Amino acid sequence: MVGSQERGYFGIGIYHVKNGINIGGLWRHSQAFGAAFIFTIGRRYKKQASDTIKSIRHIPLFHFPTSDDFLAHRPHNCVLIGVEIAKGSIPLPQFEHPERAIYLLGAEDHGLPDRIIKKCNTIIEIPTLYCLNVATTGGIVMYDRMAKRKEE
16 A cells, blocks of 8 residues: 555556546545556546545546557556456456556446457456446455455
8 A cells, every 4th residue: 555564556547438437436446445546548537526535636647548658658567457357367356466556447338458458467357247337346456455465
């Protein structure tokens, strides 16, 4: 977690977010679970009522107009983890979070495109009966990271 004695950091973002309210929810969850930053690829955040704790004051939001721009500017030596229901993905309960990570979520309607999935170091998924909202998905992934790191 940022500001604690734990090593490492993580960021989380959404590729082509469908609904701006999801950014507000993800931003709030990110602050609660200690993210170092959040980001969007392809669309911009506008202030949302779902961000009731004004996370904009505490966690930076980066916007990348394209996936190529994002990939060119991601932190050095940081594992890119796609969060997607995909063949060969690792179920979240079995996943070991790396010290430095970037979690990339796809929009609910299209997910992550294959060209982005191929750039990821790992793909994880949350075992569910159906797809979840991206803010909820991000919150679950960040909670899992926090819970497992506290066990170390």
